Amino acid sequence: MNTTDSKEEENESSRIEAKLEEPPVKICPHNPSVSCASCRLNELCLPIALNKSEIHQLDEIVERNRPYKKGDHLYRQNDGFKSVYAVRSGSFKSYVVSDSGVGRVTGFFLPGEIIGMDGIASKHYANSTQALEHSSICEIPFFQLEKLSHQLPNLQHHFFAIMGNEIAKDQQIHTLLSSYTAEERTASFLLGLSSRFAQVSLSPVRFLLPMTRGDIGEYLGLTVETVSRIFTALQRKGLIEVNNREIELLDIEALRNIIGAN
Amino acid sequence: MNTTDSKEEENESSRIEAKLEEPPVKICPHNPSVSCASCRLNELCLPIALNKSEIHQLDEIVERNRPYKKGDHLYRQNDGFKSVYAVRSGSFKSYVVSDSGVGRVTGFFLPGEIIGMDGIASKHYANSTQALEHSSICEIPFFQLEKLSHQLPNLQHHFFAIMGNEIAKDQQIHTLLSSYTAEERTASFLLGLSSRFAQVSLSPVRFLLPMTRGDIGEYLGLTVETVSRIFTALQRKGLIEVNNREIELLDIEALRNIIGAN
């Protein structure tokens, strides 16, 4: 998923000083010295609709942490809420564990997407979030984001939009879980991933799943076995090609029809 | 559900002039002349944490529309997004209809709760919302709310919190739908209603359901028949008492255990 490795993981000292005037065309997504202005994700995450000086101000509050290894936690359920996070590279899942230990995945996060908004209201994160692979993030201390939003109407507007988008997305999942069959859920999930990959300029028809079948099942309210069976069935119908974590969507139109038929 | 009827439904002229210095102790929840400062719901909806002058400013942008009859629409799917709404009295449901005509309820709204945040990002409402009974609302034009939030940090903070709360709530429903049984979902739904009624000083153990079994089923991803059967089963177990729309929770602890056992 990531185009390069992270060679400069611990290079913390130079990050704030990154120049803004001339985007330095850094392409390494793990590189902690990439500023918001030069980040190729900046249309997705917060800086959209901000001008140069505004981006610079945002840039100053963003903390570019060292990369996370697979399985590392960004935060855990009930931790005090402090920041929201923008995925810079890699991917994350968030999940809750019930008292009896049954886990349930509540979301997957790809580059450019914002993590942690569930903690804003209660001041404690409602779920745990961990890296699915070697990943890096931008940490945005929330009280500073609020303060800055107050100065920059564009930023306030954009963050309202991001939260509104999250709400709309969650409600779509509500519909999906309350009325779709296993096949419809799975098709919808694959199409959703596809368009999210497209947003970060990755192929929408051929990609690697960062999560296990078990994760997908927990997310969609299905068992591992069912997810596996549906994948095989879709493959037999010629709609997709599956090899382990590698997915190719062979007939997107037909996948859409599965859902449309609902 | 409402303590009084609305006798002054069309009294639009006097509403802005409502005095703020001396809360006029209007108790009729449909009464359009009740200002934010004197509204008994103001801890739930937007004004919490605002001072007198701030509430006054908010008050000026709020439009107190005439009451809605049962079945009236607040807005419809794909309508241009203009406002969010605070329920003043009564109740609403929002729902989406798929291409094939199958409807799915995405939410219920009780007094003090905010409707319409799903439209913020896309500028179009993602679902339709209609009154479940004779109800009244406060309409808050969103672009004015944004402008005012920019002047009042407390308001900005509170609206971020309201949206964050919605996100956290939606994720709980995700978990519910993806792993709870019909009985667990129903118990959880009843307990949720119970605490929401408690917030507006109504009895948490004895209340009227504003929605049909069908609505509940669509919301919980179950059929009418299943909801009905579960109600009967819970009643036989002595956990609740059902008479039509009238519900009494006889053993809240046991209801909690149904979910806890998950």
Place this chain on the structure above:
DNA sequence: CGTAGTGTTGAATTGAATCAAGTGTCGTGG
């Protein structure tokens, strides 16, 4: 190279949906 985690496939089971038939309730108009 071995082992834990991940994935596949089959057979049996089951929780909820569907199909079906009925009763109860409410609002409307005569």
Place this chain on the structure above:
DNA sequence: CCACGACACTTGATTCAATTCAACACTACG
């Protein structure tokens, strides 16, 4: 004010989609 019709709700019998249980294959990593 009552009768009618539409809708809301209940209950039972049957079906079915997805889970559970089980056994095994693959892979990837220390």
